Amino acid sequence: MKGSIFIKVGKFLMKHGNLKICIVDDQKTYFSDNMIQVANSAGFKSIERYFIVDKQLMKILLENPPDIIILDIKGIAEEDVAKDGFGIAKVLFDNTNTFVVITSAHKFFLHETHKSYDYMIKERLLTAVDFVEELALIVDIYLRSKVRIYKKMIFRIGFSMVKKAIVHKV
Amino acid sequence: MTLPTVCLRCSTKSCEKYPLGELYFCEYDVAFIKLDKDILRKETLVPLRHISENLRHALNPVLNVIIEELNIIEPNLSLRRIDLANPADKALAATKIIDLFIQMISGVNEFRPSITGVQEDQPRKLISIINKYYKIYSVLKSARRNPDLRLNAPINENVFLPICPDIYEYLISILIDNAWKYSLPGRELRVEINMKNDTTADLMFMNESRPFSSDFDIFGKGQKAIKNSEGLGYGLYWAKILIDYYNRLMHKHSNPLELQHNQVLMSDTLSKQYFIIVNIDILEKRTLL
Numbered sequence: 001m002k003g004s005i006f007i008k009v010g011k012f013l014m015k016h017g018n019l020k021i022c023i024v025d026d027q028k029t030y031f032s033d034n035m036i037q038v039a040n041s042a043g044f045k046s047i048e049r050y051f052i053v054d055k056q057l058m059k060i061l062l063e064n065p066p067d068i069i070i071l072d073i074k075g076i077a078e079e080d081v082a083k084d085g086f087g088i089a090k091v092l093f094d095n096t097n098t099f100v101v102i103t104s105a106h107k108f109f110l111h112e113t114h115k116s117y118d119y120m121i122k123e124r125l126l127t128a129v130d131f132v133e134e135l136a137l138i139v140d141i142y143l144r145s146k147v148r149i150y151k152k153m154i155f156r157i158g159f160s161m162v163k164k165a166i167v168h169k170v
Numbered sequence: 171m172t173l174p175t176v177c178l179r180c181s182t183k184s185c186e187k188y189p190l191g192e193l194y195f196c197e198y199d200v201a202f203i204k205l206d207k208d209i210l211r212k213e214t215l216v217p218l219r220h221i222s223e224n225l226r227h228a229l230n231p232v233l234n235v236i237i238e239e240l241n242i243i244e245p246n247l248s249l250r251r252i253d254l255a256n257p258a259d260k261a262l263a264a265t266k267i268i269d270l271f272i273q274m275i276s277g278v279n280e281f282r283p284s285i286t287g288v289q290e291d292q293p294r295k296l297i298s299i300i301n302k303y304y305k306i307y308s309v310l311k312s313a314r315r316n317p318d319l320r321l322n323a324p325i326n327e328n329v330f331l332p333i334c335p336d337i338y339e340y341l342i343s344i345l346i347d348n349a350w351k352y353s354l355p356g357r358e359l360r361v362e363i364n365m366k367n368d369t370t371a372d373l374m375f376m377n378e379s380r381p382f383s384s385d386f387d388i389f390g391k392g393q394k395a396i397k398n399s400e401g402l403g404y405g406l407y408w409a410k411i412l413i414d415y416y417n418r419l420m421h422k423h424s425n426p427l428e429l430q431h432n433q434v435l436m437s438d439t440l441s442k443q444y445f446i447i448v449n450i451d452i453l454e455k456r457t458l459l
Binding site for chain 1: 227230231233234235237238240241242245246247248249250262265266269273291292336
């Protein structure tokens with residue numbers, strides 16, 4: 001019970017810590033509604049889900065960048081925005097402080113000439129639980145590598161209380 | 171002219187109705203020349219890489235639909251912790267096998283590795299990976315597969331794979347799948363780790379099978395050790411590609427990662443097969459006293 005209250009407090013702090021996560025993937029079965037719901041209940045309350053990046057969304061992403069963005073490679077970019085997810089990743093990587101994550105079902109076949117992302121999701125098949133564990137790992141790396149120590153303090157404290165309950169040693 | 175005599179198995183055979191000696195294309199875009207006694211044909215070139223590329227693009231969303239539906243049946247489903255007592259987990263394991271198969275087929279036909287180097291990743295526990303793939307491949311049942319392979323892997327819980335664990339995971343999955351395919355009934359798969367220093371080790375897989383010819387190229391593309399086996403002969407070839415890729419990613423010029431094989435004949439009908447992944451990068455987490 002003590003652990004449960006501890007985790008509830010952690011989730012409460014995460015909710016008010018204002019860490020914004022954005023996911024763009026044209027396949028609706030990847031990062032499905034169910035997966036987002038499970039992530040919400042694990043404490044990641046602010047997840048926005050998009051399927052295509054058009055000019056309007058690109059403008060929003062640049063003017064008000066999320067803390068973390070997860071991008072698929074193929075099929076997510078309108079022609080007048082970028083060639084593919086790599087193109088969008090490069091713009092965000094070069095012009096914002098967003099932690100850029102790319103994901104592809106084809107990790108061994110990615111055409112990339114230079115690295116314009118912070119992390120790649122290598123697992124091709126994710127259940128909802130697997131997704132939340134992967135998300136916790138991404139958030140952990142983001143907080144350690146891309147955020148100054150005094151930033152996102154409320155979220156950090158909440159996340160540190162919840163993390164052990166989410167991530168299983170594999 | 172040396173056109174090969176291969177063709178689509180069409181039902182129209184329209185090429186047979188054309189005049190002799192001139193080059194034509196049939197309705198299936200097969201080029202042909204009719205000669206006195208034969209028809210020389212050449213199919214439109216459809217590279218294997220295009221076929222495998224289409225295969226992986228088409229099948230991945232399907233696999234994800236299966237996982238999404240399984241997740242509704244069993245909300246706590248995880249590919250990282252498979253429980254074979256649960257039917258949904260078994261279906262998930264089968265889905266993973268399809269995924270690995272697609273990666274292998276496309277890998278041997280169209281591998282285009284990333285050049286952007288190694289990224290931070292969560293170290294994965296070696297024994298968990300071994301147990302996971304032992305379980306995953308146990309779901310396949312066939313008269314040609316081992317029905318009761320035992321796993322004997324005395325490996326400490328504190329041994330982790332810290333670098334590119336996904337590549338190691340794939341190598342281990344190939345060797346475990348082979349053990350299920352080729353081991354004789356009632357035998358065991360033994361997995362041992364031999365520490366070379368704090369960060370490097372050799373990982374040995376030993377299973378017992380029927381012997382095969384000593385001049386057989388076990389790592390050759392499309393080579394099958396046993397004619398009627400379930401294998402396609404791509405697994406170990408794909409493993410070699412992954413090892414080359416790992417060495418390039420890690421800039422391993424000395425003490426590179428290697429996959430070695432050795433067969434020890436025990437009798438006319440029994441041999442021990444040793445596969446050793448040499449120079450794996452490991453992390454031994456020591457418990458604080």
